[in-house]
Amino acid sequence: MAKRRTRGDGSIHLRKDSRWEGRYVVGYDDKGLPVTKNVLAKTKSECATKLAQLRETLRAPTPDQPKPGIFLADWLDLWYQGYKKPNLRPNTQMSYERRIYQHIIPALGQAQLDKLTTADIQDFYASLKKCGRLIRTDLYGDGLSNQTVRGIHTTLHAALGKAVEENLIFRNPADGCKLPSAKPREMKVLEPEEIQRLLIQAREDGCYELLLLELSTGLRRGEICALQWDDLDMKTGALQVERQVHRVRGELVVSPPKTKAGRRTVLLPPRS
Template identity: 30%
Template sequence: MCEYTRKRVRVYGSTRKEALAKLTEKIATSNHGVPTPSAQGSVATFLTYWLETVAIHRLRENTHTRYTACTRLYLIPSLGRRKLAKLTAKDVRTWLDQLRTTCQCCARGLDAARDPNAPEAAGRPRCCAIGKCCGNRLSPLTLTYVHSVLKSALEHAVREEEIPRNVARNVRMGTPRPRRFEPLTTQEARAFLAATHGHRLHALLELALHTGLRKGELLGLRWEDLDLASGTASIRRTLQRTNSSGLTALPTKTQSSERRIALPTPCLRSLEQHRDQQLQERGAAGTGWKDSGYVFTRPDGSAIEGATLTRHFNTLLRRAALRRIRFHDLQHSAATLLLEQGVELVVIKELLGHAHIGVTATVYAHVRLRLQRDAINLLGNALRHPAEPAPRPDGDDEPPLCAASVR
């Protein structure tokens, strides 16, 4: 037995003919199975409902916090008053264009909330308060992120048949340039490892440079995750600070991030020495020892904060007289060095825990182009006639890739 539900729909027009045309269009749309919009509230109302009822159960806590901040700062102030059912692709495109060209200091009133006599305000530009805008605009990456938040929210509205289509998907954003990173060269990597010798976190930093593990994955390693006899490590969690639970262990970001990797021989020796050192620290701490179970801990056994690890990392960079980079650049350094040694892209993808090999190929496209150039030059040398003189390398070309392994 079929059940039918009846829904009253109102249409308006300046003439009877216009109203009849709109009604005919809605009836035809309904006959094709396209849901009739039922949302009567504003965009702000739906975004609040989506964040508090739906997204909070499906997103990681830190991701939900970022989504909430994007909604509060960029979505609701500009699009919040519009009716959800009447939101168009033109509205979204106009909003993004305005967001792209608007100074955030002016839009959010940061100058009004800043005390000009405060010590921390010294040297900062007084945007628009001195009649000159500082031009603090959103980066293309941030614009793409904000656009993706709106797309996710409207996609749920489509699934709940609040709106017939996701108008944010009809607005195309230019592909932002990936964030540039400066990986360590082979010589710089050697200098960095030399500077870490004697440091209590030497095993962690050596493991980061050899395997490309992320900061949270390194800090979340537990001793039961390591099999030093077979030389493997299981990546099952990441250690992060959240607003509700503080420093806590969370599952890996994706299913691909949960993986098993091989440990190089130098890291195995360092981990064994680190285990002996931790046992000595445990004996020295006595009853004050906090048995967290993590491989890398503070001297009292408690977990290490990510910010604390970053401070140690920056100190060691200065000791090695190296340029300042992010801790995450150690992962890029490991992948770049592996590519330069001829390791296949699929192996690096599995080592880094990327969900798709396209992510690995995109991030390290510049390295692949250099390798392609070297491969083409090798082929050219092989096909060169013996009587022809060998081509001289250009002075402006980059030096040849170093084939020495990082030890």
């Protein structure tokens, strides 16, 4: 009795042109219908051999075993310096470096990649919320804000995700972490009397025009500080926002806006 083919091995049948055809399902389309590849041969045995070779070529490769002994600190440094930093703006680099070198590495850097667990990371986030602030604790307390902790998670999760892609670990241990609420801070709007007092004080301090421009247009401080006289059309009152000023490692740097939407025209209100 001929040996029965097991499910998933493919199928073989005799065509009307007297050739043997073998078919193997390689996937399914958007409608759920099977997508197949086929082989042709003059004899059934030759067709079976070709079908077996087709299956082997299409079979997913066995993933490499994770490489033991790699410390998280070493991987984070390699990931940031090699993959992320070349494509980041200077002020964004500072944010990454604070998260990596001031928070993640001091707490988790000596853990091995293949031994780092979701519980380790969850405990780390809890400690950040409780006592993770390094400066200005007298003003803001000992713990970091929800937004800052979520930013640290974003960086760590991305680095571990790349480690999965490089077959250094099987899964991302940051996937299952519970994060602090993303609820934004409630915006505080100044009352008219408060705005008036603020402008009176600004006139005495010599920054009246700057503060008035900020209150009347909503421009960011860095955008205002980067303005030039050529950006203003005196006839129409159109103000071109083309650049911004920000501080990088203690020095002021002028750069274009982060996005296309940041490069815009603002109409100044008419003089009253």
